[in-house]
Amino acid sequence: MNLPPPGLSLPHVPAAGLADFSVSVLAAVGVCAASRKAATAAMLHGSRLGIDSHGIRLLPHYVEAFSGGRLNKAPTLHLTNGFGAVATLDAGDAHGAHATYEGMEHAVRLAERYGIGAVAIRRSSHFGPAGAFAVKASERGCIGIVMGNSDSFVRLHEGAERFHGTNPIAMAAPSGGRHPWLLDMATSAVPFNRVQLYRSLGRDLPAGVASDEAGRDTKDPDLAEMLAPLGGAFGFKGAALAGMAEILSAGLSGARFSPEIPPMGGPDYTTPRNLGAFVLAIRPDAFLPQGDFEAGMARYLAALRASRPAIGASVLAPGDREWAEADSRAARGIPIDRDTQIAFHALSQTYGIALPAGLTAG
Amino acid sequence: MNLPPPGLSLPHVPAAGLADFSVSVLAAVGVCAASRKAATAAMLHGSRLGIDSHGIRLLPHYVEAFSGGRLNKAPTLHLTNGFGAVATLDAGDAHGAHATYEGMEHAVRLAERYGIGAVAIRRSSHFGPAGAFAVKASERGCIGIVMGNSDSFVRLHEGAERFHGTNPIAMAAPSGGRHPWLLDMATSAVPFNRVQLYRSLGRDLPAGVASDEAGRDTKDPDLAEMLAPLGGAFGFKGAALAGMAEILSAGLSGARFSPEIPPMGGPDYTTPRNLGAFVLAIRPDAFLPQGDFEAGMARYLAALRASRPAIGASVLAPGDREWAEADSRAARGIPIDRDTQIAFHALSQTYGIALPAGLTAG
Numbered sequence: 237m238n239l240p241p242p243g244l245s246l247p248h249v250p251a252a253g254l255a256d257f258s259v260s261v262l263a264a265v266g267v268c269a270a271s272r273k274a275a276t277a278a279m280l281h282g283s284r285l286g287i288d289s290h291g292i293r294l295l296p297h298y299v300e301a302f303s304g305g306r307l308n309k310a311p312t313l314h315l316t317n318g319f320g321a322v323a324t325l326d327a328g329d330a331h332g333a334h335a336t337y338e339g340m341e342h343a344v345r346l347a348e349r350y351g352i353g354a355v356a357i358r359r360s361s362h363f364g365p366a367g368a369f370a371v372k373a374s375e376r377g378c379i380g381i382v383m384g385n386s387d388s389f390v391r392l393h394e395g396a397e398r399f400h401g402t403n404p405i406a407m408a409a410p411s412g413g414r415h416p417w418l419l420d421m422a423t424s425a426v427p428f429n430r431v432q433l434y435r436s437l438g439r440d441l442p443a444g445v446a447s448d449e450a451g452r453d454t455k456d457p458d459l460a461e462m463l464a465p466l467g468g469a470f471g472f473k474g475a476a477l478a479g480m481a482e483i484l485s486a487g488l489s490g491a492r493f494s495p496e497i498p499p500m501g502g503p504d505y506t507t508p509r510n511l512g513a514f515v516l517a518i519r520p521d522a523f524l525p526q527g528d529f530e531a532g533m534a535r536y537l538a539a540l541r542a543s544r545p546a547i548g549a550s551v552l553a554p555g556d557r558e559w560a561e562a563d564s565r566a567a568r569g570i571p572i573d574r575d576t577q578i579a580f581h582a583l584s585q586t587y588g589i590a591l592p593a594g595l596t597a598g
Numbered sequence: 599m600n601l602p603p604p605g606l607s608l609p610h611v612p613a614a615g616l617a618d619f620s621v622s623v624l625a626a627v628g629v630c631a632a633s634r635k636a637a638t639a640a641m642l643h644g645s646r647l648g649i650d651s652h653g654i655r656l657l658p659h660y661v662e663a664f665s666g667g668r669l670n671k672a673p674t675l676h677l678t679n680g681f682g683a684v685a686t687l688d689a690g691d692a693h694g695a696h697a698t699y700e701g702m703e704h705a706v707r708l709a710e711r712y713g714i715g716a717v718a719i720r721r722s723s724h725f726g727p728a729g730a731f732a733v734k735a736s737e738r739g740c741i742g743i744v745m746g747n748s749d750s751f752v753r754l755h756e757g758a759e760r761f762h763g764t765n766p767i768a769m770a771a772p773s774g775g776r777h778p779w780l781l782d783m784a785t786s787a788v789p790f791n792r793v794q795l796y797r798s799l800g801r802d803l804p805a806g807v808a809s810d811e812a813g814r815d816t817k818d819p820d821l822a823e824m825l826a827p828l829g830g831a832f833g834f835k836g837a838a839l840a841g842m843a844e845i846l847s848a849g850l851s852g853a854r855f856s857p858e859i860p861p862m863g864g865p866d867y868t869t870p871r872n873l874g875a876f877v878l879a880i881r882p883d884a885f886l887p888q889g890d891f892e893a894g895m896a897r898y899l900a901a902l903r904a905s906r907p908a909i910g911a912s913v914l915a916p917g918d919r920e921w922a923e924a925d926s927r928a929a930r931g932i933p934i935d936r937d938t939q940i941a942f943h944a945l946s947q948t949y950g951i952a953l954p955a956g957l958t959a960g
Contacts (some may be wrong), residue, residue, distance in 0.1 A: 317885055320712030321683040324885045350682030354714050356885045379845070392902065394911035399902065409845050417845065419838040426832065442831050451908045468830045469804055470788065476781040476916040477839075482898065483741070483771050483779065488885045493898045495905075523679050523686045523718045523850045536844065536855045540754065540761065543857075546813045549756035554838040 247577070248569030253592030254292050255280050257580070261295065264587035265302050268310040271334040278333035281368035283570045286561035287420070289429040290365035292570065296579040297500075298331065304505025307331050307361055313338050321350035324489055325357045329508040332363030336382065336513050340369045343517035344376045351522030356489035357513040362386065362500055366406035367420030367558075373517045374408035374416035381516040382406040383481035387497040387509070390424045390463045390478060393471040396451020398462045401494040402427060403481035408555075410520070412534030418555030423478040424463040425471075431460045444468045486512035569594060609939070610931030615954030616654050617642050619942070623657065626949035627664050630672040633696040640695035643730035645932045648923035649782070651791040652727035654932065658941040659862075660693065666867025669693050669723055675700050683712035686851055687719045691870035694725030698744065698875050702731045705879040706738045713884030718851035719875040724748065724862055728768035729782030729920075735879045736770035736778035743878040744768040745843035749859040749871070752786040752825045752840060755833040758813020760824045763856040764789060765843035770917075772882070774896030780917030785840040786825040787833075793822045806830040848874035931956060 255276050262272035275298055283291030301307045311330035315323045323342055327335035339355040346353025363369070366382045373380025386401030402422040409417040425445040434441050434457040444453055446460035454460055466474030486493050491512030498509050520529030537553050545551045572580070577595060584591045617638050624634035637660055645653030663669045673692035677685045685704060689697030701717040708715025725731070728744045735742025748763030764784040771779045787807040796803050796819040806815055808822035816822055828836030848855045853874030860871050882891030899915050907913045934942070939957060946953045 317887070318713065319884055320714070322713030322880070322884045350712055351680065351684030352682070352714055352716050354880065379850075392905050392907075392913045394908050395905050395913045396908045396911075397906040399905045405839075407842050407845075409849070417841070419842060421835045421838065425829075444830070451906070466829055466832065466835055467787075468806070470828065472914075472916070473783045473828055476783065477767075479779070479902075479916055480769050480781060483769075483895070484880075487771070487891055487894050487898065488741075488880070488882060490886050490890060490894065493894075493901065495901050518684070518716065518846075518850070520850060522681055522684045524852050525679070528852060529849060532849050532852065532855075533845070536849065539855065539857050540841075543754050543757050543761045544759040544813070546756050546758045549758075551754045551757045552834075554834070554841055 246571040246573060247594050248571050249592050249594035250569050251280055251284055251565070253594065254283065254570060257589060257592045258292065258295050260589045261299060261583050261587055262302070264589060265299055266309045267302055271309065271311065271331045274334035274337045275331045275364070277337070278364035278368040281371065282365040284562045284565055285365075285367070285558040286565065287365050287367075287558070288571075288573070289427055293573065293576040294364060296576075296583060299583065300502075300505050301361070302331075306505050306508055308508070315342070321346045321352055322354045322356075325355050327357055327360040329359050329361065332361040332384075332511060332513065333368070335360040336363045336369045336384075336515060337372060339513065340372050340380060340382070340515045340517065343515045344373055344378055347378050347517040347519045347522075351519050353517045355515050356485065357515070358489035358491035358510065359508065360491065360511045360513050361509055362511065363513060365420060366404040367408065367418055369515060370406040370408035370420070371416060371418065374410050376517075377410060377519065377521070379409045379518040379520065380407065381518075382513065383485050384513040385482050385485045385491070385494045385497070385511060387499050388495045389428060390465055391447055391451055393465055393475045396447070399495055400465075400475065400478035400482060401497070402463065403478040403485075403494065405477060405481055409533065410530055411537055412530035413537070415555060415559040417533065417537065417553060418558060423466055423474050423481060425466050425468070425474065426463065428463060431457050431463070481514070484514035488514060608933040608935060609956050610933050611954050611956035612931050613642055613646055613927070615956065616645065616932060619951060619954045620654065620657050622951045623661060623945050623949050624664070626951060627661055628671045629664055633671065633673065633693045636696035636699045637693045637726070639699070640726035640730040643733065644727040646924045646927055647727075647729070647920040648927065649727050649729075649920070650933075650935070651789055655935065655938040656726060658938075658945060661945065662864075662867050663723070664693075668867050668870055670870070677704070683708045683714055684716045684718075687717050689719055689722040691721050691723065694723040694746075694873060694875065695730070697722040698725045698731045698746075698877060699734060701875065702734050702742060702744070702877045702879065705877045706735055706740055709740050709879040709881045714878070714880050716876070716878045718847065719877070720851035720853035720872065721870065722853065722873045722875050723871055724873065725875060727782060728766040729770065729780055731877060732768040732770035732782070733778060733780065736772050739772060739881065739883070741771045741880040741882065742769065743880075744875070745847050746875040747844050747847045747853070747856045747859070747873060749861050750857045751790060752827055753809055753813055755827055755837045758809070761857055762827070762837065762840035762844060763859070764825065765840040765847075765856065767839060767843055771895065772892055773899060774892035775899070777917060777921040779895065779899065779915060780920060785828055785836050785843060787828050787830070787836065788825065790825060793819050793825070843876075846876035850876060
């Protein structure tokens with residue numbers, strides 16, 4: 237889980253090679269074509285956009301979860317309840333990316349017919365970067381919104397134990413430009429991998445982002461036992477946003493609530509976790525004449541990017557940093573941290589799959 | 599706009615008397631029955647739940663906006679685009695509460711037919727407390743979500759000038775109990791009336807919630823020229839949530855974006871402002887068997903309220919504080935600050951309307 241210290245020279249590997257490796261390993265584990273394709277696509281979204289915590293480094297974790305039986309290698313996903321423009325998807329303990337791409341695909345189909353479509357998903361699992369599924373909707377001309385829950389890791393406002401997961405909220409919107417406007421955020425103050433990075437660097441955390449086992453604020457990453465909700469002194473807002481994600485993803489679907497979900501990190505890799513997710517697709521041209529929405533987005537984003545920055549700083553639209561990183565990584569490849577290199581060597585040997593070009597020297 | 603210093607004794611006035619006064623004054627100004635009813639209901643939602651910044655103190659402001667012509671006293675609201683489960687509502691420069699109650703009413707009707715309904719609203723105006731319209735949906739058995747934009751008041755992350763409005767996000771969900779789960783938050787770190795309160799108290803602001811005219815953090819409320827987005831050092835999250843509200847409320851409806859909207863505080867009270875709003879209604883029983891959603895909410899909220907609090911603190915679900923305040927105010931009446939008392943006396947004299955019982959001594 238450790239991120240490399242900045243500046244450490246790492247091998248950079250083309251995305252296509254990583255994707256081939258991932259699909260081949262998952263096939264060797266016995267994972268069905270749809271699941272291995274979806275899991276790989278979501279991980280590569282993370283790796284391409286620089287969201288390495290939710291990138292290809294998750295492959296060894298997913299292999300463990302498929303091998304242990306937590307994840308169903310050949311799941312049957314089926315729509316249960318639902319009428320009109322909504323549906324509930326029972327994902328049959330599928331990989332979360334398979335479940336959520338499938339859910340968004342159905343939401344987009346509903347939006348094409350009704351202007352909007354919503355799918356609540358139960359019996360899902362860790363889906364990787366929430367933005368991957370939102371972007372899928374934007375590629376079809378829709379605004380995509382994705383939320384999910386996960387095992388407890390974040391205290392409540394004025395709370396002293398883990399309650400919500402890091403419950404992400406993502407949204408992608410056609411922007412009138414090359415890439416969609418893209419929000420993909422945890423409702424915690426920081427992601428846990430930030431705490432792990434600070435541990436490895438021996439640095440103090442910013443104030444108000446993590447708490448010790450008694451729920452007291454701590455800057456010591458080694459004492460951090462839980463995350464704070466987004467908002468600092470106004471953490472009731474972050475906790476309520478986590479609640480919004482919780483209610484829509486678990487409440488509407490009948491999945492487990494965060495405190496009921498077994499930990500992602502094991503030791504139990506046999507029991508399905510029954511996470512929830514919620515996906516929404518909205519067709520702008522159901523609200524406005526064709527083209528007006530994207531023209532408005534272009535006007536809004538031009539004004540935003542021209543807004544005066546603080547001295548020495550710069551103002552960005554959500555996603556600008558990630559899409560720039562994607563361009564850079566398309567040219568230079570994706571950096572692979574040491575732990576992941578070691579894990580990939582082990583997977584290569586176990587399953588007899590050639591390492592992607594660029595990792596063979598390690 | 600000043601909130602009273604804590605502990606100052608204020609007259610407490612029954613909600614019914616305030617509602618009668620508001621409706622009578624607006625009628626005397628020439629405001630149509632639907633608009634005066636809606637504006638009053640939204641203000642009373644704020645006053646009943648303790649959200650005084652968006653409560654009955656807005657009445658003199660609304661009178662000025664109706665009198666000046668910014669607000670249409672007898673608007674024609676009509677659905678323009680839209681198919682299936684969505685619609686766009688042109689509010690004809692109506693009071694924002696009239697526009698948004700009407701929009702939510704239509705969204706609930708759509709949700710009854712399609713499981714979900716969304717309405718984007720343009721040519722609207724300040725709607726008061728966003729939660730009022732979300733609660734309306736929850737009273738009909740739906741989850742209600744409301745967003746809106748407003749004139750620029752909040753800098754971007756690393757920005758140094760006002761860009762987004764305080765763009766609220768509200769959600770209400772049937773809880774299985776007496777009151778809905780209720781989130782109603784600005785996407786700024788704090789509301790501006792908090793800055794004004796600190797000015798009147800001569801106290802320092804918390805760090806990271808406001809900036810001076812150069813966009814530098816300031817704790818001096820007299821230097822505060824703009825608000826920071828929610829999230830402190832992670833203000834890109836708050837700015838992106840403001841963007842979500844902006845895109846759905848203005849982008850989808852064709853309303854103005856925040857930087858294009860004339861200031862709420864005048865001096866121009868003649869020109870309509872063309873704010874946007876977005877309302878969403880979701881029927882839980884389209885996703886799950888009848889009763890399952892509320893049973894889940896009851897289980898979730900019981901776990902949340904039992905989560906261990908920090909020493910000397912307490913853990914609350916979103917809305918718990920507000921609904922408790924509503925119970926207290928139902929018994930004791932609604933406190934009316936000095937500025938509002940003075941303004942109500944002036945309205946009483948101008949329009950020949952008797953003051954509500956409890957304010958006559960002032």
